[in-house]
Amino acid sequence: MEAILNLIKNGAVAVTVNKRLARRFQRAYDTLMKNEGTRAWETPLILPLSSFAARLREEARPDKPLLSATRAGALWGKIVEEDGREGTPLLNPEGVASASFEAYSLIREYRIKLPSDDIYLTDEARALKRWSAVYDNEVERLGFIEPSALFDEVIKYLKAGRAKAPERLVIAGFDEITPSESRLISALKAAGSDLVFWPGDDTTPAGSVTIRPMEDEVAEAIEAARWIRTLPEDSIVGVIAPDLRKYRGAIVREFAAELNPPSVLPGAEVHEVFNISLGLPLYSDPLVKSALDILSVGLIDEDLHKLSLILLSPYFAQSMEEGLAFASIDAGLKKDNCLKASLFDLRARLGRAGRDAARVERWITALRSQRGKDAPSRWALLFGALLKETGWLKGVKLGSKEHQSLDALNKLLEELSTLDEVLGALTFKEAVAGLKRLASVTIHQAEVPDCRVEVMGLLESAGLKFDYIWLIGADEFSLPKAPAPNPFIPLFIQKEHNLPLSSHERELEFARRTLERVLRSAPSIQASFPKVTEEKECDASPLLKGLGRADETFIASKWPSSRLKDTSRLNVLSEVYADPSLVPVGEAELKTLSGGTAIIKDHSICPFRAFAIHRLKAVEVPDTELGIAPMKRGSILHEAMRAFWDKLKGSDGLKTAMEKKELNDIVRDITREAIKGVDVAPLSDKFLEMERQRLESLLLDWATVEAKRGDFRVKAVEQETEFILSGFKVKGRIDRIDEAGGNDVVVDYKTGTVQRNDWLTARPLDPQLLIYSMAGACGAVTFARLAPGECKFVGLSHEDNILPGIKGFENDSLRAKAWPDKDWEGLLGFWKTVIEGLARGFVEGVVAVDPNPGADGKADPCKLCELPALCRIAEYGTPHGNGEENDVEGDGDGD
Numbered sequence: 004m005e006a007i008l009n010l011i012k013n014g015a016v017a018v019t020v021n022k023r024l025a026r027r028f029q030r031a032y033d034t035l036m037k038n039e040g041t042r043a044w045e046t047p048l049i050l051p052l053s054s055f056a057a058r059l060r061e062e063a064r065p066d067k068p069l070l071s072a073t074r075a076g077a078l079w080g081k082i083v084e085e086d087g088r089e090g091t092p093l094l095n096p097e098g099v100a101s102a103s104f105e106a107y108s109l110i111r112e113y114r115i116k117l118p119s120d121d122i123y124l125t126d127e128a129r130a131l132k133r134w135s136a137v138y139d140n141e142v143e144r145l146g147f148i149e150p151s152a153l154f155d156e157v158i159k160y161l162k163a164g165r166a167k168a169p170e171r172l173v174i175a176g177f178d179e180i181t182p183s184e185s186r187l188i189s190a191l192k193a194a195g196s197d198l199v200f201w202p203g204d205d206t207t208p209a210g211s212v213t214i215r216p217m218e219d220e221v222a223e224a225i226e227a228a229r230w231i232r233t234l235p236e237d238s239i240v241g242v243i244a245p246d247l248r249k250y251r252g253a254i255v256r257e258f259a260a261e262l263n264p265p266s267v268l269p270g271a272e273v274h275e276v277f278n279i280s281l282g283l284p285l286y287s288d289p290l291v292k293s294a295l296d297i298l299s300v301g302l303i304d305e306d307l308h309k310l311s312l313i314l315l316s317p318y319f320a321q322s323m324e325e326g327l328a329f330a331s332i333d334a335g336l337k338k339d340n341c342l343k344a345s346l347f348d349l350r351a352r353l354g355r356a357g358r359d360a361a362r363v364e365r366w367i368t369a370l371r372s373q374r375g376k377d378a379p380s381r382w383a384l385l386f387g388a389l390l391k392e393t394g395w396l397k398g399v400k401l402g403s404k405e406h407q408s409l410d411a412l413n414k415l416l417e418e419l420s421t422l423d424e425v426l427g428a429l430t431f432k433e434a435v436a437g438l439k440r441l442a443s444v445t446i447h448q449a450e451v452p453d454c455r456v457e458v459m460g461l462l463e464s465a466g467l468k469f470d471y472i473w474l475i476g477a478d479e480f481s482l483p484k485a486p487a488p489n490p491f492i493p494l495f496i497q498k499e500h501n502l503p504l505s506s507h508e509r510e511l512e513f514a515r516r517t518l519e520r521v522l523r524s525a526p527s528i529q530a531s532f533p534k535v536t537e538e539k540e541c542d543a544s545p546l547l548k549g550l551g552r553a554d555e556t557f558i559a560s561k562w563p564s565s566r567l568k569d570t571s572r573l574n575v576l577s578e579v580y581a582d583p584s585l586v587p588v589g590e591a592e593l594k595t596l597s598g599g600t601a602i603i604k605d606h607s608i609c610p611f612r613a614f615a616i617h618r619l620k621a622v623e624v625p626d627t628e629l630g631i632a633p634m635k636r637g638s639i640l641h642e643a644m645r646a647f648w649d650k651l652k653g654s655d656g657l658k659t660a661m662e663k664k665e666l667n668d669i670v671r672d673i674t675r676e677a678i679k680g681v682d683v684a685p686l687s688d689k690f691l692e693m694e695r696q697r698l699e700s701l702l703l704d705w706a707t708v709e710a711k712r713g714d715f716r717v718k719a720v721e722q723e724t725e726f727i728l729s730g731f732k733v734k735g736r737i738d739r740i741d742e743a744g745g746n747d748v749v750v751d752y753k754t755g756t757v758q759r760n761d762w763l764t765a766r767p768l769d770p771q772l773l774i775y776s777m778a779g780a781c782g783a784v785t786f787a788r789l790a791p792g793e794c795k796f797v798g799l800s801h802e803d804n805i806l807p808g809i810k811g812f813e814n815d816s817l818r819a820k821a822w823p824d825k826d827w828e829g830l831l832g833f834w835k836t837v838i839e840g841l842a843r844g845f846v847e848g849v850v851a852v853d854p855n856p857g858a859d860g861k862a863d864p865c866k867l868c869e870l871p872a873l874c875r876i877a878e879y880g881t882p883h884g885n886g887e888e889n890d891v892e893g894d895g896d897g898d
């Protein structure tokens with residue numbers, strides 16, 4: 004590089020393949036100047052080739068502006084959208100516009116002529132031709148130069164002597180040169196530039212390579228970060244990902260946690276220790292997104308999730324207290340299963356909650372005044388004013404990255420205001436859609452100072468040298484990439500012109516060339532790949548064949564973790580701490596406890612769950628559901644079953660109804676009554692009728708199961724009961740009690756999965772029936788599993804033949820396995836002890852985070868629990884379970 008810097012010092016212009024390399028050159032040049040003792044020097048011309056061309060064109064023809072990328076994209080998008088409106092509607096207009104505009108640019112770049120006879124073209128290529136013609140006319144009419152014509156324009160001016168070629172030009176870091184770049188370089192040479200290519204024939208030997216198989220992409224990112232911590236602090240490290248898009252999230256998260264542990268703390272303002280070349284669409288920036296969410300809301304009913312995004316946004320609430328109030332309004336709307344809501348609902352709910360609704364009032368007023376069509380520049384101003392009216396960001400303290408996001412949003416509004424000629428007059432909704440489109444094509448990357456750790460894709464690494472490299476994601480699917488031809492250009496044309504991503508051969512050749520260059524870019528290279536990716540087994544890239552491979556038994560602990568949670572855990576382990584884990588229920592609290600048998604059930608599932616729900620009053624905010632929510636469906640079923648047995652009274656009534664063929668009519672009447680008045684808006688009554696038919700069929704299925712029983716009489720339905728357990732009152736409602744052969748049979752309806760295999764253990768996951776067995780002379784307890792095609796009894800019985808499919812306890816397989824020496828009375832006594840023990844644990848204040856693994860050790864109640872954010876179980880990993888689900892949520896029977 005030294006020779007090149009000397010050329011630059013002597014007046015050469017350097018054009019680079021990308022901004023990153025231009026910055027690297029600039030830094031190296033500044034260092035050279037300082038080392039030579041120079042105190043002030045002229046900034047050399049080091050810039051990407053496209054910026055250099057734009058500069059030459061600007062000097063040659065300042066009167067004819069270049070169409071900006073934003074305007075070009077907006078104009079193309081408008082043409083595609085209008086064409087879709089007139090012809091076949093497009094399913095994804097943004098995706099179509101983006102892919103077709105890329106095809107348009109490729110055609111210009113490679114000087115491709117599509118066949119004039121449309122018969123040789125696909126529908127997509129015909130559309131491309133149509134859109135290109137309209138676009139070219141519009142660009143001409145507006146008096147701009149199209150961006151992809153930039154190089155050809157410069158060539159024209161160089162030939163005409165209107166643009167001046169530099170005497171000496173360094174061309175740096177190009178892995179491959181596109182046809183239009185090649186034409187421009189030739190024209191510069193013809194115009195008198197002395198060309199120097201860098202690095203030219205690079206004779207640097209390839210570095211030593213260690214290949215590391217890892218479990219998955221996250222493990223790769225974690226290991227790469229930990230390895231970086233072991234390197235000398237003044238070394239320059241490159242992390243190069245052939246598929247950076249796939250790895251970006253894991254790298255950002257894991258590198259921050261490992262290389263800059265304090266940065267994970269909420270509100271932390273920390274300096275960056277790595278930079279990453281791939282930005283994200285501005286649309287996905289949280290601050291910008293929250294502004295766009297606000298602008299997307301009109302005066303009509305909106306989908307609730309749109310309002311929820313605003314109510315729960317940290318950029319909308321002006322204080323912690325207001326944020327909690329908004330969250331409670333949001334929870335209220337969800338609890339009422341409002342699928343849609345408007346600003347007027349929001350205003351009314353704030354009023355009812357005794358909150359100031361002035362902000363929403365001003366928002367409504369501002370929206371009312373914005374009607375009709377207007378120019379984008381006018382909308383840009385109004386959007387800014389509207390955001391201010393809603394109080395967005397007021398009282399919110401922004402960090403430096405958020406300030407950059409805000410600047411980017413303001414720039415976006417400026418861009419919108421330049422589109423008057425391109426887009427014409429728009430409605431409010433169209434203007435918001437236009438702004439969102441701009442945000443989705445504008446790539447935003449917060450400015451980060453130069454860092455010693457640089458994360459980049461294969462192309463961005465061109466020309467760069469490092470002390471160490473980690474090649475992440477060097478797997479068989481990414482290196483080389485699978486071809487992905489542009490759908491708007493016929494494949495035979497793409498292959499003929501050797502377009503990027505057009506064939507396996509091209510991608511293999513490109514990957515081979517870039518990999519060779521990467522391997523020469525540092526003396527030491529780690530190359531990792533995931534053993535499994537996207538649920539597929541995966542091997543290292545075949546291009547790494549023959550290079551070193553680390554031991555498969557490589558373990559993470561080789562490079563220790565520096566994450567806050569790991570280091571703090573180590574500290575905890577090294578400290579003696581007496582944790583009583585008891586938070587006893589006081590006398591006064593005991594009287595206020597409510598929650599019925601669910602308290603015992605939750606305590607058995609996990610003591611912390613019971614503590615959080617029944618004592619801390621943690622409440623899950625439900626999701627809204629289209630149609631009937633599961634809870635409501637459960638109560639409709641209970642109501643139908645109650646009416647069924649109120650009418651038939653037992654086995655005699657059931658048999659008679661069956662013999663007289665009256666059962667269908669009875670069930671139809673009962674189900675009609677059960678769903679009467681159920682609100683399923685916006686779905687029609689047809690949906691409700693389908694629900695009724697489903698319920699009718701379930702009841703008839705269940706009747707066939709009941710008909711297999713011997714004689715029984717329904718003694719009680721939905722019976723309220725009370726138990727005093729460890730000094731507190733536990734209320735319950737028994738779905739049904741039958742009398743059969745002198746025994747009470749306790750029945751609990753369940754629509755979810757049921758199991759009884761933990762009924763002989765001290766921690767049954769669903770102890771409800773066990774509690775009810777204490778209500779009287781119990782001869783059997785059973786779930787009535789009510790599921791289409793799977794209706795059956797699942798329980799335990801004192802004697803044979805009380806319930807179909809259930810043997811007497813003496814002969815039950817569960818007893819044979821666990822308790823060969825116990826009888827039914829012993830079982831009831833055991834259950835009493837178990838239930839009282841659980842109740843005592845709850846009252847004495849056992850609050851341990853201790854999810855119940857079930858009788859087989861495979862249950863994982865955390866999977867269905869809504870509290871992991873509160874108990875933070877994930878920080879220690881779920882100790883139990885293999886992912887099998889238990890029906891811990893119950894079946895909506897309200898217990």
Ligand code: SF4
Pocket residue numbers: 608609610611612852853854864865866868869870871874875876
């Ligand atoms: S998520 Fe698991 S550990 Fe946490 S409260 Fe729920 S069941 Fe207990």
